[in-house]
Amino acid sequence: MVNKSCIIKLLIILFLCSGICTGVEEKSSIDKEKLKKRVELFLKENNVTLRRNVEDVFLLAEIYEKEGKDKDAMFLYQEGLKVNSWRLDYQSKLAQLMYKYGDKKQAVEKVKIVSQYAEDEELLIKAEEFLFNLGMNPVKSINKTERKLIKDQEIVLVPIGKVNKYLLSEVKHKLQEKMGISYSVMEEEIDPGKFDRSYLDKYTIDTKRKLLVSFLRLIPEQNKRFEELENQGQFNASRLILELKDNYIIEKVSKVKGYLGITRKDIFNGNSNFLFGWAGKDYGVMSYHRFLATFNQEPPNRSRLCDRIVKQGVSSSFFILGIPRCTNPTCIRSYPHNLTEHDHKGMELCPWCREQLKLILDRKR
Numbered sequence: 001m002v003n004k005s006c007i008i009k010l011l012i013i014l015f016l017c018s019g020i021c022t023g024v025e026e027k028s029s030i031d032k033e034k035l036k037k038r039v040e041l042f043l044k045e046n047n048v049t050l051r052r053n054v055e056d057v058f059l060l061a062e063i064y065e066k067e068g069k070d071k072d073a074m075f076l077y078q079e080g081l082k083v084n085s086w087r088l089d090y091q092s093k094l095a096q097l098m099y100k101y102g103d104k105k106q107a108v109e110k111v112k113i114v115s116q117y118a119e120d121e122e123l124l125i126k127a128e129e130f131l132f133n134l135g136m137n138p139v140k141s142i143n144k145t146e147r148k149l150i151k152d153q154e155i156v157l158v159p160i161g162k163v164n165k166y167l168l169s170e171v172k173h174k175l176q177e178k179m180g181i182s183y184s185v186m187e188e189e190i191d192p193g194k195f196d197r198s199y200l201d202k203y204t205i206d207t208k209r210k211l212l213v214s215f216l217r218l219i220p221e222q223n224k225r226f227e228e229l230e231n232q233g234q235f236n237a238s239r240l241i242l243e244l245k246d247n248y249i250i251e252k253v254s255k256v257k258g259y260l261g262i263t264r265k266d267i268f269n270g271n272s273n274f275l276f277g278w279a280g281k282d283y284g285v286m287s288y289h290r291f292l293a294t295f296n297q298e299p300p301n302r303s304r305l306c307d308r309i310v311k312q313g314v315s316s317s318f319f320i321l322g323i324p325r326c327t328n329p330t331c332i333r334s335y336p337h338n339l340t341e342h343d344h345k346g347m348e349l350c351p352w353c354r355e356q357l358k359l360i361l362d363r364k365r
């Protein structure tokens with residue numbers, strides 16, 4: 001017999017799951033004629049309705065493009081972008097078509113926006129190649145007024161799993177600017193292996209819930225959602241730090257003062273829900289999963305993403321160098337409880353942190 005509390009829990013799980021994996025119609029099972037009719041209707045409606053259903057507009061545009069109906073595709077990309085101009089993937093597609101049909105000026109304008117704001121590596125590479133082929137310098141947000149660096153002290157950034165290399169290069173330059181020491185990026189990435197905790201684990205923390213999930217798995221649609229949750233998850237930050245320690249030993253005479261792992265995936269430690277970073281003496285790890293526009297449902301902005309990572313990077317670097325946290329709320333190193341607090345922090349070190357950094361760097365020379 002299923003009692004009342006079980007039913008409530010079941011409803012909660014169903015609610016949570018539906019919130020996390022909003023069912024998107026499978027591309028393979030799309031009825032093009034139905035989609036066409038829907039899009040025609042949306043285009044006649046107001047902007048609010050169009051924006052709400054803009055994915056359908058883009059989807060049909062993609063279908064037209066695949067069928068070689070370029071003009072129809074361009075029209076729909078344009079209509080969609082009028083109400084959701086931050087979809088840089090579609091800006092990029094429209095730019096390619098515009099260029100193909102001779103509108104070079106508008107195409108370049110669009111690609112420059114993609115190059116400046118995209119957080120996605122694939123989009124960035126495409127945009128930069130496009131500009132490079134036209135003999136134009138890609139737009140990069142690397143700070144050109146780099147101050148003099150202490151070159152015999154270095155922290156190595158280690159990609160853990162697939163990490164956006166463009167982004168990493170920007171982060172490296174900004175970290176050097178903030179810390180005044182060298183940063184290098186490890187060519188090879190560390191394979192983090194399987195997730196230590198899947199998002200499904202959150203819903204199966206006790207036997208009752210486990211039973212409930214196995215019961216719900218009998219429903220194919222629910223089972224599919226559970227599988228998605230099972231395939232997404234978090235790495236244990238402590239385990240990643242052990243991996244770094246196993247792979248990279250710090251020699252006393254070396255200029256390398258520490259290793260900072262960076263991953264695109266979510267991390268946790270112990271009972272925590274998630275972490276932005278986790279670091280101790282010599283080794284640290286940070287995640288930019290929760291800094292991404294896609295995670296926060298924000299418009300993409302690589303400069304903002306870069307600043308968020310740099311704030312975390314500076315905090316982690318200080319722990320790697322053995323400097324404890326300060327108590328200044330405006331310092332770039334102050335502890336953020338969430339992303340709002342993280343964004344609210346300044347980009348500068350407080351006087352105490354600057355002083356401690358100078359002392360440590362002088363001592364290490």
Ligand SMILES: [Zn+2]
Pocket residue numbers: 326327328331332333334349350351352353
């Ligand atoms: Zn401080």
